[in-house]
Amino acid sequence: MAETRDFLLEIGCEEMPSAPLNHAVVQLGELVRKGLDEAGLAHGKVETHQTPRRLVAYVHDVALATEELNEVKRGPAASIAFDANGAPTKAAQGFARKFGVDASQLARRVDSDGREYVFAEKHVDARPATPILSALSEQVIGSIEWPNYRSQRWGSEHQTFVRPIRWICALLGSDVVPVRYADVKSAGTTRGHRVLGPGDHKVESPAAYADVLRQNGVLLEDERRAAILDGVSKVEAERPGCRVDTPKRTLDEVVNLCEWPTVLVGTFDEEFLKVPHEIICESMLSNQRYFPVYDAEGNLTREFVVVSNADPKVSATVVDGNERVVRARLDDAKFFYEEDLKVPMDEFVERLGTVVFQEKLGTVRQKVTRMEALAEAVAKAAGADERTCELARRAAHLAKADLVSQAVVEFTNQQGVMGGYYAKAAGEPQEVCDAIREHYRPRFAGDELPSGLVGKCVAIADKLDTVCGIFAIDEPPTGSSDPFAVRRAAIGVIAMLRTLPSVHLRPLIDLALASYAEQGIEFDAKGVASSVASFFQGRLAAIAKDEGIAPDAIEAVGSVGVIDPDEFVRRASALDRARSESPELFEDLATAYARAAHLADASLGTDVDASMLGDAEKALLAACQEGEKAVSAALASGDFDAACEALAGLRGPIDRFFTDVLVMDPDASVRDNRLRLLNRFAGVFGDVADIGVLSKRK
Numbered sequence: 001m002a003e004t005r006d007f008l009l010e011i012g013c014e015e016m017p018s019a020p021l022n023h024a025v026v027q028l029g030e031l032v033r034k035g036l037d038e039a040g041l042a043h044g045k046v047e048t049h050q051t052p053r054r055l056v057a058y059v060h061d062v063a064l065a066t067e068e069l070n071e072v073k074r075g076p077a078a079s080i081a082f083d084a085n086g087a088p089t090k091a092a093q094g095f096a097r098k099f100g101v102d103a104s105q106l107a108r109r110v111d112s113d114g115r116e117y118v119f120a121e122k123h124v125d126a127r128p129a130t131p132i133l134s135a136l137s138e139q140v141i142g143s144i145e146w147p148n149y150r151s152q153r154w155g156s157e158h159q160t161f162v163r164p165i166r167w168i169c170a171l172l173g174s175d176v177v178p179v180r181y182a183d184v185k186s187a188g189t190t191r192g193h194r195v196l197g198p199g200d201h202k203v204e205s206p207a208a209y210a211d212v213l214r215q216n217g218v219l220l221e222d223e224r225r226a227a228i229l230d231g232v233s234k235v236e237a238e239r240p241g242c243r244v245d246t247p248k249r250t251l252d253e254v255v256n257l258c259e260w261p262t263v264l265v266g267t268f269d270e271e272f273l274k275v276p277h278e279i280i281c282e283s284m285l286s287n288q289r290y291f292p293v294y295d296a297e298g299n300l301t302r303e304f305v306v307v308s309n310a311d312p313k314v315s316a317t318v319v320d321g322n323e324r325v326v327r328a329r330l331d332d333a334k335f336f337y338e339e340d341l342k343v344p345m346d347e348f349v350e351r352l353g354t355v356v357f358q359e360k361l362g363t364v365r366q367k368v369t370r371m372e373a374l375a376e377a378v379a380k381a382a383g384a385d386e387r388t389c390e391l392a393r394r395a396a397h398l399a400k401a402d403l404v405s406q407a408v409v410e411f412t413n414q415q416g417v418m419g420g421y422y423a424k425a426a427g428e429p430q431e432v433c434d435a436i437r438e439h440y441r442p443r444f445a446g447d448e449l450p451s452g453l454v455g456k457c458v459a460i461a462d463k464l465d466t467v468c469g470i471f472a473i474d475e476p477p478t479g480s481s482d483p484f485a486v487r488r489a490a491i492g493v494i495a496m497l498r499t500l501p502s503v504h505l506r507p508l509i510d511l512a513l514a515s516y517a518e519q520g521i522e523f524d525a526k527g528v529a530s531s532v533a534s535f536f537q538g539r540l541a542a543i544a545k546d547e548g549i550a551p552d553a554i555e556a557v558g559s560v561g562v563i564d565p566d567e568f569v570r571r572a573s574a575l576d577r578a579r580s581e582s583p584e585l586f587e588d589l590a591t592a593y594a595r596a597a598h599l600a601d602a603s604l605g606t607d608v609d610a611s612m613l614g615d616a617e618k619a620l621l622a623a624c625q626e627g628e629k630a631v632s633a634a635l636a637s638g639d640f641d642a643a644c645e646a647l648a649g650l651r652g653p654i655d656r657f658f659t660d661v662l663v664m665d666p667d668a669s670v671r672d673n674r675l676r677l678l679n680r681f682a683g684v685f686g687d688v689a690d691i692g693v694l695s696k697r698k
Contacts, residue, residue, distance in 0.1 A: 002042065004061040005173030007129075008206035009137050011055045012167035012191055018052065018256035020146055024162075025050045027144050032057045035136040040066045041129055049220045051259045052309075053191070055144075056220075058206055062133075062172065068126040073099055078108050078116040092118060130177055137170055137179040137186075155183035167191055167200075174205050192216025193259050195311050218259045225255050228307055231263025232291070235305055241296030244305050250285045257289065258309035266290075266323045267302045272330045276421050279333045279411045286413075287329055290322070336406040340418070345426050348401035355403060358484070360473045362519060364400050367465060370515040371396040374461035377511055381503040384453060388431075392457040395435035398423055399458050402436075416440045431455075442492045449496055456496045460508070463489035468512035471532050472523045490539045494565040501566040501638070505536060533563050540568045550576045552693050559690035567638070574640035575689050578648070585651055586694060592654045593685055594692035596678045599663055604672055606680040612673045616653075616660040621677060623653040627684040635687060643688050654681060 009032070016024075029048040036043050036059070044061035075081060081092035088096070088103040096103040099120040106118040142159060151160035159182035170177035170186040179186035189200040190212060197216025203209050210220060219227060228251070232244045254261075272280060277292075277300040284290040284304055291305040304326065308318045352365040361367070375396035379389040402408045402419035411418075420437030424430075435455035439462055442449055450456045466489050470476060477486045497503055509532050513525050537558050544554045547569065553576035562568045579586040608621055630646035663678070665671045685691050 002063045002065065002067070004042075004044075004063050006206040007043075007057075007059040007062040007133060007177070008169060008171045008203070008209055009057045009133075009140070009177075009179075010167075010169035010190055010209075011141055011161075011165060012169065013053055013055075013161065013165050014163040015052045016055075016163050017146075017149055018253045020149060020162075021050050021052075021055075021256045022252060024144055024146065025055060028055055028057050028140065031140045031143055032059060032136070035140060036062070039127075039132045039136065041132055042067070050256065051218060051220070051224075052256060053194075053259065056209075057140075058209070062129060064129050064172075065126045066124075066129075066132070068124065071122045071124075073120050074111065075099075075106065075118040075120060078118055081106065081108075081118040096120060130172060130175070133170070133172060133177045134179055137168075137177065138181055141165070141168075141179075141181045153182075157182045169203055169209075171203060171206055193218050196260055219261070221255055224258060224261050225251070227261050228254065228263060231261070231307075232305060235263065235265055235293070239293070239303075242301065243294045245281070245285075245292045245294065247285060250289055250291070254289050254307050258307055260309060262308040262310070262312045262315060262318075264306050264308055264315050264319050264322075265293075265303055266306055266319045266326065268304065268323065268326050268330055270302055272334060273300060273302065275330070275334045275337050276414075276418065278414050278417045279337065279407055280330060282411045282413055283329045283333050284326060288322070288326060290326065332410070333407070336410055337418075337421075340402075340405040340407050340422060341425055343405070345398050345401045345419075345422055345428075348404050348422075349397060351404040352400055358469065358473075360475075361469045361516070361521065364403060366519060368397060368400055370465050370512065370519075371399065371458065371461040373515055374465060374508065374512055375457040377508060378457040378460050378500070378503055379453065381507070382453060382457070382500050383502055384457075388453060391429060391431050391454050392435070394428070395432040395439070395454050395458045396461055398428070398432065399436050399439050399462065435459075442495055444488065445491065449499065453500075456500065460493055460496050460503075463493045464508055464512050465515075467493070467535070468509060468528070468532055469516060471528050471535070472513060472516050472521060474523075476531070476535065486535075487539070490536055491543070494536065494539055494543060497565045498569070499566075501564075503564075505563050505565070506533065509533060533561075536563050537568075540565060544569050544572050547573075549573055550579075553579065553689075556689040556691060556693040559693060560686060560688070567640075570638070571640045571643075571689065574644050578641065578644035579694060582648065585648055586691075588655065589647065589651045590691045590694035592651070592658065593682065595658065596654065597682050597692055599675065600678040600682050601672075601675045602679060604676050604679060606676055606683055608676050608680060609673050612670060613677070614661065616656045617674065617677060620650075620653040620657045620681060623650050624677075624680045624684055631684060631688060640688075647685060647688060647691065650681065650684065 025048045029046050033046045042063040043059050047058040049056040075095040076091045081089060083089055092106060093103045096106055099122065101120050101122060106120055108116055108118055110116050141161065146162040149162050151162055152164055153160045154164040165181060165184050168179050168181065168184055168186040169188065169190045170179045171188055176186060176188045189202050192198060192201055192213065193216060197218065201212050201216050203212050213220065232246060236242055236244055280300065281292045284292055293301045293303040293305060295301050306322045308315060310318050349365065349368060352368060353363050355364040357364045357367045372393045375392040376389050379392040398419065402415055402422060405418055407418045408415045416437055416439055420433045423433040423436050431452055431454045434452055435450065435458045438450040438455040439458040441447055441459060450459050466484055467486050470484055470486050497505060509529050513529055517525060540563065541554050541558055545551060549572045553572045556575060557568060557572040562571060610618065610621065613621060627646050627650050631643050634640065634642035634646060661674065663674050665674065
């Protein structure tokens with residue numbers, strides 16, 4: 001077995017931006033792994049690590065050299081590879097080129113089958129690991145990408161990195177691997193914490209690396225995360241019932257902002273607790289990366305947790321400095337909130353006339369007008385009383401008002417939330433306040449829906465207006481572009497309509513498009529409505545598939561134009577369930593339906609002359625009449641299982657019909673009457689699903 005050693009590459013920099021570090025370290029691992037594999041250098045596990053000042057690749061068991069290769073490959077027969085004059089043919093040249101040798105180097109010899117072939121032989125000498133690792137390291141450093149961050153240049157060379165590189169530690173075992181990047185040369189040393197372990201520190205081998213860092217004030221990411229969470233747990237233990245809010249995204253950033261974390265607790269003035277806690281917490285989490293502390297009742301407290309990267313001896317100074325910073329930020333938040341309370345919400349609404357929703361679709365004020373009509377329509381369709389319908393309209397009127405408030409301009413993530421506070425301060429009904437606060441829900445798959453009917457009405461109006469508007473200007477989402485989050489909006493509408501089965505989607509689409517037409521936007525209303533319906537149907541199909549419904553059952557329901565979410569999923573589920581319980585029956589029925597639909601002629605209608613029918617035809621007509629009644633009753637009550645059962649009752653009569661009856665009779669009147677009967681048969685299915693789709697299943 002080849003001799004191996006561990007390999008370490010540490011890229012030491014000025015402090016790098018924290019947010020993209022996790023992405024950079026993933027790239028580092030992939031680049032190193034790919035480079036080693038392409039070079040043919042055997043290796044074990046590739047580890048990666050990061051701190052604010054370093055990116056690290058640690059590769060276990062790297063071979064000290066590549067393997068020596070002797071490769072022989074048989075090509076075409078010699079009679080094909082060479083012409084009568086002994087010159088290589090195109091077949092020989094192609095084979096040689098593919099193998100990486102010249103055609104003149106091909107050898108001729110007889111193989112075990114007694115025939116003469118050409119052979120290509122290639123010998124590759126073993127190569128030492130160090131030069132490979134040197135070249136790979138330099139290539140890797142220059143290949144790491146930092147989206148949205150401009151790389152910097154330093155020294156006298158042109159290579160760049162996100163921050164100036166100050167040292168490179170590259171070791172294969174105890175030997176330094178020569179690496180040079182932008183005037184920085186590798187060595188067998190690393191650097192510790194700026195305060196707790198300044199200067200260069202020798203690393204004897206990759207195995208000693210983590211210990212050297214630890215002794216000089218630097219912890220790798222898992223240890224830093226554990227230290228922070230342990231500190232947070234101690235803070236909570238010292239305050240029974242309290243909870244420190246540590247959102248993953250902010251925690252990940254904080255882990256990448258320190259090398260030797262110390263968890264500290266600061267406080268802010270009690271007067272700031274009068275300000276909505278959402279903007280206080282956003283200010284702390286997003287701007288300062290502080291963690292808010294909540295009491296046992298879930299109320300925000302005056303305390304916050306800050307993670308220091310300084311010498312623990314100066315913790316008091318760190319806390320004081322952070323308290324000064326948070327006081328200034330919360331002063332701003334308090335000022336914005338108090339100033340916004342002085343402005344009537346209806347005035348905010350009128351200011352929306354200066355805010356563009358979409359260049360071709362007008363302003364947010366115009367969107368509000370469209371939302372009012374849609375929200376009221378949803379409420380009426382849901383069976384709401386007059387008061388609730390009026391509340392839905394009022395909530396839609398005020399839903400976007402906070403977009404021009406000072407607090408939301410500063411803290412954009414709190415749109416809707418701040419509007420809820422302003423509405424409450426203005427004395428609006430609680431249902432209106434809640435609807436304004438929640439109308440952006442659901443913001444992602446699995447997110448909570450608005451809690452009340454008024455909130456759902458406004459949220460559906462907002463999202464459906466966006467979807468219809470984007471389709472009206474013929475800018476639907478593509479595979480790579482969805483700037484108005486139309487897919488997410490459609491999924492949100494579907495999620496809410498599934499809880500409102502009496503609300504039908506098509507009339508809402510028509511109303512939304514009519515509002516745009518009244519605004520003066522020109523488009524093909526019928527065509528756009530069809531496109532929007534198809535778009536929703538595509539989202540519904542994906543959702544139904546995720547819920548485990550068979551694709552052909554989904555297609556069968558989609559083929560008859562069902563787009564109401566609750567009905568779509570329940571129909572497809574019922575059909576899938578019925579087929580699963582009686583697979584042979586439904587496969588035979590599907591085949592018969594597909595055959596009938598193929599023969600049927602819709603232009604003939606469905607008025608069957610019973611006096612011309614034989615016994616098998618009469619039996620089918622009676623079954624169709626009975627099926628029509630049963631399906632109609634089942635659909636009216638929303639019992640899709642019963643509808644499928646009613647279809648199952650047609651199997652025997654249709655089988656007998658196709659066995660006993662010649663559909664395409666030479667007598668035109670007889671033939672047409674039988675085709676009308678098949679039309680009648682196909683029509684029983686038409687309101688349920690395109691059962692013929694099931695016959696395509698293999």
